[in-house]
Amino acid sequence: MKTILKNGKIYVKKNHFQEAIFIENGIIQEIGTNENILKNKADNIIDLQRKTVLPGFNDSHMHLASVGDAMTSCNLTSAKSINEIILLGRIFLEQNKEIRALNGRGWNQDYFTTGEKRMLNRHDLDRITTEIPIVFERVCGHVSVGNTKAIEILGINETTVVDGGVIEIGSDGKPNGIFNENAIHLIQSVLPKKNDNEKENEFLKAANYALSVGITSVQSCDIANKDFINMLRIIKNIYNNKKVKLRYGIQYNFQNINDFKKYIETEFKTGTYDEKFLSKGTLKLFKDGSLGARTALMLKDYVDDPGNKGVEALSDKQLQDLCNLATENGIRVITHAIGDGAVESVINAYSNTMKNNQNSLRHGIVHCQITNIEQLKRIAELHIPVMYQPIFLDYDNKIMESRIGKDLAKTSYAFNTLYKLEAPISFGTDSPVEDCNPFPNIYCAVTRQGIDGNPRGGFNPSEKMEVADVIDAYTIGSAFNEFKENFKGRLTPGYVADLIVLDKDIFTIDTDKIKDIKVEKTMVNGEFVYENK
Numbered sequence: 001m002k003t004i005l006k007n008g009k010i011y012v013k014k015n016h017f018q019e020a021i022f023i024e025n026g027i028i029q030e031i032g033t034n035e036n037i038l039k040n041k042a043d044n045i046i047d048l049q050r051k052t053v054l055p056g057f058n059d060s061h062m063h064l065a066s067v068g069d070a071m072t073s074c075n076l077t078s079a080k081s082i083n084e085i086i087l088l089g090r091i092f093l094e095q096n097k098e099i100r101a102l103n104g105r106g107w108n109q110d111y112f113t114t115g116e117k118r119m120l121n122r123h124d125l126d127r128i129t130t131e132i133p134i135v136f137e138r139v140c141g142h143v144s145v146g147n148t149k150a151i152e153i154l155g156i157n158e159t160t161v162v163d164g165g166v167i168e169i170g171s172d173g174k175p176n177g178i179f180n181e182n183a184i185h186l187i188q189s190v191l192p193k194k195n196d197n198e199k200e201n202e203f204l205k206a207a208n209y210a211l212s213v214g215i216t217s218v219q220s221c222d223i224a225n226k227d228f229i230n231m232l233r234i235i236k237n238i239y240n241n242k243k244v245k246l247r248y249g250i251q252y253n254f255q256n257i258n259d260f261k262k263y264i265e266t267e268f269k270t271g272t273y274d275e276k277f278l279s280k281g282t283l284k285l286f287k288d289g290s291l292g293a294r295t296a297l298m299l300k301d302y303v304d305d306p307g308n309k310g311v312e313a314l315s316d317k318q319l320q321d322l323c324n325l326a327t328e329n330g331i332r333v334i335t336h337a338i339g340d341g342a343v344e345s346v347i348n349a350y351s352n353t354m355k356n357n358q359n360s361l362r363h364g365i366v367h368c369q370i371t372n373i374e375q376l377k378r379i380a381e382l383h384i385p386v387m388y389q390p391i392f393l394d395y396d397n398k399i400m401e402s403r404i405g406k407d408l409a410k411t412s413y414a415f416n417t418l419y420k421l422e423a424p425i426s427f428g429t430d431s432p433v434e435d436c437n438p439f440p441n442i443y444c445a446v447t448r449q450g451i452d453g454n455p456r457g458g459f460n461p462s463e464k465m466e467v468a469d470v471i472d473a474y475t476i477g478s479a480f481n482e483f484k485e486n487f488k489g490r491l492t493p494g495y496v497a498d499l500i501v502l503d504k505d506i507f508t509i510d511t512d513k514i515k516d517i518k519v520e521k522t523m524v525n526g527e528f529v530y531e532n533k
């Protein structure tokens with residue numbers, strides 16, 4: 001199959017565009033002027049009508065299966081009060097009478113505009129129903145709240161202890177329904193297990209949504225802990241049967257070293273992957289929690305919560321043991337680190353695994369939000385890839401200074417500083433924490449403003465990035481994490497034809513409007529997999 005795309009504004013690299021592209025069997029053969037490219041014989045010639053074409057985006061950290069799950073559970077992201085959450089829960093129950101448990105996610109008490117501005121608790125959820133269990137996860141994914149029924153079913157009481165987690169106790173001396181960090185798994189275990197078919201459908205739903213917004217590759221963390229074989233089986237079945245054309249790199253979450261050892265002895269040794277659509281993947285760890293929930297691990301106390309430095313999901317020793325084992329086996333590690341305390345610990349753990357300060361496995365940091373300047377320099381020196389989510393600024397720019405103080409905020413979310421220091425940075429959305437649509441994400445990196453346009457002129461405006469730099473980080477930068485920077489992420493000969501056609505020119509449009517850009521067509525491996533009709 002030979003295809004020509006002609007008459008476009010095709011992004012090749014910074015300040016460099018071409019008109020036409022010749023693709024054969026999914027691979028870009030040639031790129032150049034209309035005249036030159038049209039000398040080739042093609043089965044198919046498509047007129048781009050001067051539209052802008054970019055490489056497909058590669059979301060460097062997200063949770064695709066959870067996106068699918070979120071698409072089929074009660075969405076609480078729009079709720080502006082506790083009463084509204086209760087109403088949304090009641091409506092969802094009314095529309096889904098057959099469900100055995102009510103699962104919701106996306107609430108955030110910082111967005112409440114009326115009533116009490118506090119965390120949900122079990123008494124709130126009991127107002128939805130006391131008949132079936134309810135679990136409502138906070139937007140950050142580090143706090144879940146259950147109703148009284150859920151707590152009763154699980155037999156949890158004030159004496160229940162979870163390693164690495166917190167079950168909050170209310171003023172009556174009983175659990176108040178709030179579960180933090182590792183305790184989340186306990187409360188969520190009350191939700192009925194989905195079968196393979198349901199999980200596959202959710203996965204495909206999310207994958208097709210990602211393609212429709214211009215994502216052609218994801219690096220996704222959907223497989224965790226002991227029962228990793230089950231989710232892996234579902235994902236392998238999807239890719240072995242070519243059910244979707246979204247390229248997928250696996251991020252395995254094993255917090256427990258014994259689960260990781262089991263993986264190394266089994267799937268890691270014998271599993272097969274085409275490395276084109278499904279890639280073998282990396283170890284994903286958590287060092288801390290989130291800024292919103294004040295569980296990010298800080299070097300100093302939270303300014304607005306003296307005595308609190310956040311939560312450690314892994315001790316330094318546990319983290320080091322996991323990193324050492326991964327390195328010995330040639331497995332790349334990425335670690336969730338949001339607070340400067342967590343970032344410090346992760347840099348140390350990685351550098352201990354390196355010979356001559358060479359980060360040859362490309363061990364990376366996910367989020368890397370709160371940083372001081374020394375840490376940024378070390379990250380660059382050790383060439384540690386950082387997976388940023390600029391869209392987090394939309395919410396965090398409102399709370400950052402009150403949580404961590406003005407000084408530290410100045411060197412945090414330091415996308416441009418790190419980029420200029422030539423650290424390998426990439427972008428993603430941590431979806432379903434945020435929508436995986438890349439355009440609001442690019443807008444935040446370029447303007448440093450929230451979606452509402454505030455603060456006008458941007459938060460720490462010196463950290464604004466140029467549009468082309470953001471696109472590079474989001475495409476070839478993300479591919480670097482996967483050791484695939486010679487395979488995808490650029491529109492240049494020898495690379496796979498993964499590309500998107502935009503409705504507006506991202507390079508000339510008013511930057512405030514970048515967030516509203518729509519994808520007209522998405523091509524993966526030389527074939528259109530999405531068209532907006």
Ligand SMILES: [Zn+2]
Binds near residue numbers: 061062063221430
């Ligand atoms: Zn994540």
